[in-house]
Amino acid sequence: MKRWRVGWITLLVASLLLAGCSQSGGGGPEEQPSAPRPLRVLYATVEAGSEAVIAATERYQAITGQPVEVDTFPYNSLQEKVFSELARKSGQYDLMAVDTPWMPRILPHLEPLSAYIRSANPPIRVDDFIAKVFLDTSVFDSIQSRQQPPAMDVVDVDRIQNAGFDIWSLPIQSNVLTVSYRKDLFLDSANRSAFRERYGRELEVPQTLDEYLDLARFFTRDTNGDGTVDLYGTTLMAGMSEANFVDFKSFLNVYGGELFGHNMRPVFNSPAGVRALETYGDWILKDKVTPPGVTGYTWDEVEIAFGYGQTAMGMNYHDMKLNPKVQGQVGSFMLPGVERNGTIIRGPHFGSWGLAVNKYSRQKQAAFDLAAYLAGVEAQQGYLKYRHHVTRMSAYEAARHLGDTSLREYYDVLGASLRVGVGRPRIKNYNQLSEAVQTAVQSYLSGRQSAKAALDQAVDTVSQFMIMEGY
Structure with a gap:
């Protein structure tokens, strides 16, 4: 396991020092705002482009002041960790990277995201995701998980819910042959x-x-x-x-x-x-x-x-x-x-990783906000320099302007392949x-x-x- 703590130790030490100073003055102790509780993320290693995502997490912490911890595991160990954490209804991790074939088993332990998406500010532009990728990765019927969601060329939250489905993750990386x-x-x-x-x-x-x-x-x-x-x-x-x-x-x-x-x-x-x-x-x-x-x-x-x-x-x-x-x-x-x-x-064949919010987290809104940023337009365009397998159409459009001819060609092929790929059975x-x-x-x-x-x-x-x- 690799653990990445993004800035939270510094913030914690600083808050303790400030608390000590406030109590040493002549008047009564002044109440200081408590440091935000770190968000904990359970993520894969190279299988899901950890280098790009961790760099984006560091940027998020710098922008928002929200401390984040990221624990990374190789595939098999990650699967065991995700399943064991959810089986014991642990809220230790707020956000989890989930491979698509795990979803039918763990849906009861995840937070549905449609309401979060509707109220997101700024909007997260679900219509910018490659529709096939989004539907395969994130859209499931919580009762009959084997059911395929309605086909659509553009992701539409209303159509998804009206058909009896919900959204359970945000696609963060897609792999295709x-x-x-x-x-x-x-x-x-x-x-x-x-x-x-x-x-x-x-x-x-x-x-x-x-x-x-x-x-x-x-x-x-x-x-x-x-x-x-x-x-x-x-x-x-x-x-x-x-x-x-x-x-x-x-x-x-x-x-x-x-x-x-x-x-x-x-x-x-x-x-x-x-x-x-x-x-x-x-x-x-x-x-x-x-x-x-x-x-x-x-x-x-x-x-x-x-x-x-x-x-x-x-x-x-x-x-x-x-x-x-x-x-x-x-x-x-x-x-x-x-x-x-x-x-x-x-x-x-293709398969994708999604960022899912743990149902047992005590910071579900904050976890969703982080997921929305990591799967967002700006972050995904930043992933291109890491050769990350992005999931948004705008990121593939940005890839057409890369200076590396070979990489530019690969992104063109990757995007076209995802649109005709066939996912795993549910x-x-x-x-x-x-x-x-x-x-x-x-x-x-x-x-x-x-x-x-x-x-x-x-x-x-x-x-x-x-x-x-x-x-």
């Missing part, structure tokens, strides 16, 4: 000529998964002539972790599949699901366009492989940079999809779903089961869990 690529390799004249000769079209950013595979095959090669492949076309995150689940989920979305049917029964063993897993496996086992150790990769290994020039393209949930020893230029593009009736259907046993699919992916990649058999087994497992949870 995008592709970083070696732009220098794509622009190389020799590569362009060779690709044109081999495939009969120009070497360009791919729009479909088939085009992506062609590029991955083209760039998989022995670059130094020693008989060993040392450059691979792409990466995947096929290790036994949440990473392989959201990889599979993204392929499933592209092929038109779903995790659950209308009755909340798992259906990812459909033909679309089988095609998604077989395609995923072919890239590794048949086409061999990924590094040899990719069946153990998560987001960290992907970044290392791409950064050290081992791959021409790499999928991840943030922009990736090259190691200074690797000479090259990095660009970004959206996860490719499938063409249907002249339209490219995409479905990159279920209380999300971790069980993820682990069952992870096992299926690994079972197929290791050759223990066919894609259909592995997914059938995972569906059976998830079905039992869903019944146990009352779905």
Whole structure:
């Protein structure tokens, strides 16, 4: 755990000194105003851009005089901490960073925010949030948490409440699957000529998964002539972790599949699901366009492989940079999809962090005010220099004026990807779903089961869990 105390110690010492001075004078002691009680914030580490948010918290303290303490934890520890604090109805933390899949379990312990939003002064401009991000992250039915909120292009608090939903957090960071690529390799004249000769079209950013595979095959090669492949076309995150689940989920979305049917029964063993897993496996086992150790990769290994020039393209949930020893230029593009009736259907996985007010806090209004600032227009534009994954349209507009070409391009891709992304299912046993699919992916990649058999087994497992949870 990392703890950041923002100015409150100085204020506390100063208040004690002032109190002492007031009682040492000739007259009776003068009553001094008490120092504000520190707001306590429970936040993630790098997963939710802690550096940017802590810097903004320091600015908030300087502006308002409100002392703030921020405790940061890595993902798994944070989840345990949030759940344990709320389970014992503790008011120790006033504001909490919450990952979207936790929401169905913890809604009864959070403060609904619609009334706070309506009375906020200055207004917090909910219409400036990317609507898909806001609805997925923050809008839930407190009784039937699995229900999807009404679709809307612009966030409207009245429409949300009239449909039986409320707002339970403010989106602070969104992550979505995008592709970083070696732009220098794509622009190389020799590569362009060779690709044109081999495939009969120009070497360009791919729009479909088939085009992506062609590029991955083209760039998989022995670059130094020693008989060993040392450059691979792409990466995947096929290790036994949440990473392989959201990889599979993204392929499933592209092929038109779903995790659950209308009755909340798992259906990812459909033909679309089988095609998604077989395609995923072919890239590794048949086409061999990924590094040899990719069946153990998560987001960290992907970044290392791409950064050290081992791959021409790499999928991840943030922009990736090259190691200074690797000479090259990095660009970004959206996860490719499938063409249907002249339209490219995409479905990159996305998920967001929200700032939620603890129902048991003794400073709920002050906690909301801090959340409104941290998720506000000014703060989010300030996050750009930290490469933070902002959630407001105005911040993406500001990003178009950044001097760093690569970063400017990434924000453009990130914003466009969030608008077509597919979020997580709203279920209380999300971790069980993820682990069952992870096992299926690994079972197929290791050759223990066919894609259909592995997914059938995972569906059976998830079905039992869903019944146990009352779905």
